[in-house]
Amino acid sequence: MPGRNIDEWIDRYLSVSFLVMKRGAALVKGSLCEEMTHDQYYLLRYIRRRGACTSTELAAMFGVNKSAVTAMTNRLVDKGWLRRDRDKNDRRVIVLSLTEQGEAWIAEMDRSVYRLVEEVIARFPEEEIETFIRTYERLARVLQEVEEAK
Amino acid sequence: MPGRNIDEWIDRYLSVSFLVMKRGAALVKGSLCEEMTHDQYYLLRYIRRRGACTSTELAAMFGVNKSAVTAMTNRLVDKGWLRRDRDKNDRRVIVLSLTEQGEAWIAEMDRSVYRLVEEVIARFPEEEIETFIRTYERLARVLQEVEEAK
DNA sequence: ACTAATAGTTCAACAGTTGAATAAAATGGA
DNA sequence: TCCATTTTATTCAACTGTTGAACTATTAGT
Structure with a gap:
């Protein structure tokens, strides 16, 4: 019964991924300052x-509409963390980059988020961590392939 | 240098978790009908x-405010997928449960989402799947413990 | 009986998202 | 070269999800 096994994996994966997403987001948000949201932290990190x-x-990387990126980057530019510059060679293109303030804020936030993640990671054996993250990274690549194939 | 290794894990974990969250959400949403959002699908499943x-x-399970749950369940009740019933023994309590329509819709959505996840999972060796999901489930429990300890 | 705590809702305000419409610039074939 | 097409980004209205404070209703603990 290979199908039975796969359906069980799918069910377990769907259930646990939502839980980890929500609980993880709540914990990370608790480590950030009020001025920075969860999504803003990850976008600046990226x-x-x-x-x-x-x-x-x-937009392609995160699977969202370009207008969603415009809205997010507007808020980050308003806060002085992100800069918009026109590309000299192709004047349609707007180049996004961190400001010095943005670098400083994200480094500051990193300190508390890293403490949090370290507290979580410390509860796992080293080999399990390495194995898990490697599969997780492979999953990210597979998701991109599956998305591109559509 | 144990600290060096841990910081690298933390960095890789933060980067990949956001990617998988965003890309996964985009893919799942593409498998759902227009009437049902990504979060609604997972909430009904839960x-x-x-x-x-x-x-x-x-609210406790997903790390959000109770008012967020009220807002979400309002939309689900409006759609006829969820039912609210007062508890007989404690009249402050509202019991949430799926309607027959809700059961039917979620079963329908499951079919296309399962196809999607199966397509992803099929690219991994069986042992890697089992190992990954087991650590993922352990992570969910650890996140709950860490959250409760705060 | 009266104060505390608990369960849930309402409301205003915000972040993130979509999809359609728009503007501006680059590309490419006739 | 010219013009249609494509590409890049923005605007806008509408929606979902979220918070936090204020509120109602009910129960629990002395």
Whole structure:
């Protein structure tokens, strides 16, 4: 009965992924300052790691509409954490990058979020952590492939 | 250098969890009908599995305010998928449960979402799936413990 | 009996999202 | 070169999900 096993995995995955998403978001939000939301923290983190990028790229990366990115980046620009610059070579393109203030805020938030995640991670054996994260990263790639195939 | 290793895990975990959350949500939403949102699907699934429950329980489970649950359940009751009943023994309590229509809709949505998740899961070796889900479930429990300890 | 605590709702305000309409700039084939 | 098409980003109205404070109704603890 291979189908039986797979359906059980699907059910367990769907149930647990929603739980972890919600509980994780609540915990992370509790570690952030009032001025920064959960989604803003992750978006700024992504831009810091990725370097300057465009709204089209962000929309594709996170599977949202470009207008959603415009709305989010508007708030981040208003707060002085993000900068918009026109691309010299292609004047349609707006390049997004962190401001110095943005770098400072995200570094500050990182400190408390890292403490939180460390507290969670510390409860797992090292090998289990490494194995889990590796599969998680593989899952992220597979989700992108599946999305592109549609 | 144990600290070095942990910081790397934390960084990788934060990055990949946001990616999977966003991309996964986009894919699941694409498998649902227009009438049902991503969060509504998961909430109805939880109530089906859990059986009748209260808004206080849902709020604690998902780490949100009770008023958020009221707002969500209002929309689900309006759609005829969820029912509110006063508890006979404690008249402060409102018991939430699926209607027959709710059961039918969620079963219908399950069919397409299961197809999607199966497509994703099929790309992993069986042992990796089982190992991953087991750690994921353990993570959900740890997040609850950490939250309760605050 | 009276104060505390508990369960749930309401409300205003906000963040995030969609989808359609728009503007501006680049591309590419005739 | 010209013009249609594509690409990039924004605006707008409408919606979902969320918070936090204020509120109602009920129960629990002395």
